[in-house]
Amino acid sequence: MTGPSGGLVGRGRITGAPSRQPSAPDEYWQQEPGTRWYVPLVVEEWLDAPVPRQRFVQDERFAEQSPLRTLFAGNPHKVTDAQWEAFEATFPGRGASDATGWLLEPGDEVKRKELHDRYGGSRQGGISKCAKSPNVLVFTDPRTGHQHGYYDEWAEDGTFHYTGEGQTGPQSLDSTGNAAIRDHVELGLALRVFEGSRGVVTYVGQFAVDPADPYSYGKAPGTGGGPLREVIRFHLVQVGATAPQSAVPVGTDYRTADESVTPAAPQFTPPDPDLAGRNLSAHRRLQNALAEAARARGLEVFSPRVTDPDFDLGWRASADGLTVCEVKSLTESNETRQLRTGIGQLLDYHDRLRGRAADVRAVLWVEREPADPRWVALCARAGITLAWPGREGDVLG
Template sequence: MFKLGRLREDGHPLHSWSVGRYLGDLAAGDRFVMWVTGTGGGLVGRGRISGAPTKQPGSPVEYWQEDPGDRWYAPLVMDEWLKQPIPRQRFKEDARFQEKSPLATLFAANPHKVTAEQWAAFEEAFANVRDEGVGPSWHLQPGQSIKRKALHDRYGGSRQGGISKCAKSANVLLFTDPKTGHQHGYYDEWAEDGTFHYTGDGQKGPQSFDTLGNSSTRDHVSLGLSLRLFEGSRGTVRYVGEFAVNPDEPYSWAMAPETGGGPLRKVIRFHLVQVGSTTQPPSVPVGCAYRVADESVEPAPAQPALSDIELVVRNLTTHRKLQNDLAAAARIGGLDVFSPGVADPDFDLGWRLTEDDLTVCEVKSLTPANETRQLRAGIGQLLDYQDRLADRVNSVRAVLWVEREPTEARWLALCERVGITLAWPGREDDVLG
C-alpha cells in the first residue's frame, strides 16, 4: 500500500503512479482523476499522464508499506488537489454509476476505465467544489488574449509583476515580456533541452525563495497549483498554455543585471515543461527578434571529469557558433531572421521568404561518438516543429544544419525522403536560396 497522504503532508510532489493494466493505452496528455479508498476516502484530485509507462523500482520507497519491487509506473503531473475528498457516496447515488461502475472494482489494479458520462460526473464534482469556494474553473485556451485586469478580476492575484499567485483560484500566473523583460534582467527563453527558462521574481538584489511568487512556483505541484504562462505583461496579454517545473531539474541559478542595468546579481531560472497541448491558433504570429547565442560557454563546476567538461564546452560553443554564423549569412542574404517566441516550438532559428512562408532550423554539433544520436534527434525535432506550425503558416521548410558532412551518406537520402534539408558550413546556398 502506498501512503499518499503522508507523501503530501511531507510536502513532496507526486510524479508517477503504479499501473498494472492498459499499459499500451496510456499516453502523454491522457487525463485522469485520483481516488483514495478506505474510510474518509473519495475523489481527491486530477491531472494528466506525461509519458508512457516504464518498469522501475518503487519510488519513493519510504512511502510504501512494504517494498513493492519493480513495477510499471506512469509519469504524471497533478493539475489539482482537493482540500477535502469528495465522498464515494455522492457518486454511488448518481445514476451514471449504477452499471459498470469503476467504484465496484477499486480493489483491482490501476487504472480503471470510465465512461464519458461518468467522466462528466467527475468534472461536475470539481466544478461544484470551485463554486463552493475553491475558485473559478479555467476558461482560456492557448492563443487566446485577455485584458490583464479582467484576468485578475476572475482568478485573483497581483496586477503587477511577473509572478502572480492567485487568491481566488488554484493558479500561479506567469508573465513573460520579450519587449521589456531585458531591462529588468529577465532573460526568458527556450533552452537547448526543450524546457522554457523563466526568470524568478525580484528586480533588485539576489533572488531567493523567500518571496511568495518564487516559492509557489517551485512548489506548485505539492501545493496543488497550476502554472499558467502568458506572453506580455501589461494591457492585453496572450495565454501560452499550462506549464510545470521540470521534476528532474526544477530550476538553476544564473547571473543577471538589476533593473535599469544595475550590478549583476544571482537570479533563479525555473525550468518549465509544457503540460498537455499548447498549440497556438493561426492568428498567433511565429517568431520574435533573433537572439544572438552566447558563445562564451563556461564549464559547470560539478562535472565528473576534465574530459567531460571539455566535451560539454566544445559541443555548446560549436552549436552556438554554427547558429550565429548561419543567422549572419541569412541576414547578409536579405532574409528576415528570427528566434522562437514563447508560444512557438523551440527551434534554434528561422527565416522568412515571405510573411506566410518560413524556414525553421535545428542546429547540431557532431562528434564521432554522438553523430547518429544527434542526427536522429534533429530529424525528430524538425518533424515535430513542422507539425506544430502547420496550421499557422502556409509553408514550413525544415533545415538540419550540422557541424560537418555526416560520415554516412544515407543521412542525406533519409532527410530528403522526409522533407528535411540536411546541410553544413560551405553549403549555405542550399538552405538560404
C-alpha cells in the same frame, strides 16, 4: 477506490511533471518497490460517500471499453469523453470549466485586468500568486522585461528559462513570487504562463518546474542598465498542449547564442549530446554562423518566443513563409543519435507551426556531412532539408 466497498470517491488534478522518487515509507508496502515514477496529484473534491462501481457498470457508456473491468491493472485508466461525463455528473456544481475553474485554452487572449478579476492575484509584476484560485500566473514580455534584466528564453534542453522577480540586487528564492514558482507543486498550484505583461495578454499554457533541474543562477543587469547582479532562472517544462494553432506571430528578434558558455555538470545523462562538453559550444557556433549567413542574404532571422516550439533559429523571406531550423553538433560516436533526435524535433515543430503560417520549411543544420549518406534522402522523404557548412545555398536560397 478498489475493493468490495470501492467506487468513485473524489477528483483532482496533476500539478507537475513526472519524476522518479523513492517509494512511500516501508510500512506502507508488503514488499518495498524501490524508486518509482510519480506525478504530483492534488485531490480537490471528495464525495460525501463513494458512488458504487455497480452504478457505472450498468451505464451503457461503460458497456464496451471500460476501466471498471480492469481495476487491478496498472494505473492510470483512460476513459472516453462520455465516460468522463458520467463520472463528472456525480459531482455537485459541475460547470463548463475544469476542476480548478480554469476557462482559458492555449492561444486565448484576455485583458490582464479581467484575468485577475476572475482568478485573483496582483495586476502588477511578472509573478502573481492567486488568492481566489489555485494558480500562479507568470508573465513574460521582452518589451518590458529586458529593461529590468529579465531575459526569458527557450534553452537547448527544451525547458523555458524564466527569470525570477527582483529588479535590483541579487534575487532571492525566498521572495514571494520566486517562492511561489519554486513550491507550486508542493502547494498544489498550477503554473500558468502568459505572453505579454500589460493590456491584452496571451495564454501560453500550463507549465511546471523541472523536478530534475529546477533552476540555475545567471548574471543580468538591474533595472535601467544597472550593474550586473545574480538572477534566478527557473527551468519550466510544458504540461500538456501549449502551442496555439492561431494567428499568433512566430518568432522574436534573434538572440545571439553565448559561445563561451561552460555547461554545468548535469544531475543526469542529458538526452541530447549537444548539452554536454564541447558540443554545446560547437552547437552555438554553428547556430550563430548560420544566422549571420542568413542575415547577409537579407533574410529576417528570429528566435522562438514563448508561444513557439523551441527551435534553435528561424528565418523569413516573405510574409507567408518561414523556415525553422534545428542545429546539431556531430561526432563519430553520436551521429546517429543526433540525427534521429533532430528529425523528431523538426517534425514536432512543423506540425505545431503549420496552422500559423502558409508555408513552413524545416532545416536540420549539422556540423559536418554525415558519414552515412542515406540520412540526406531520409530527411528529404520527411520534408526536411539536411545541410552543413558549405551548403548554405541549399537552405538559404
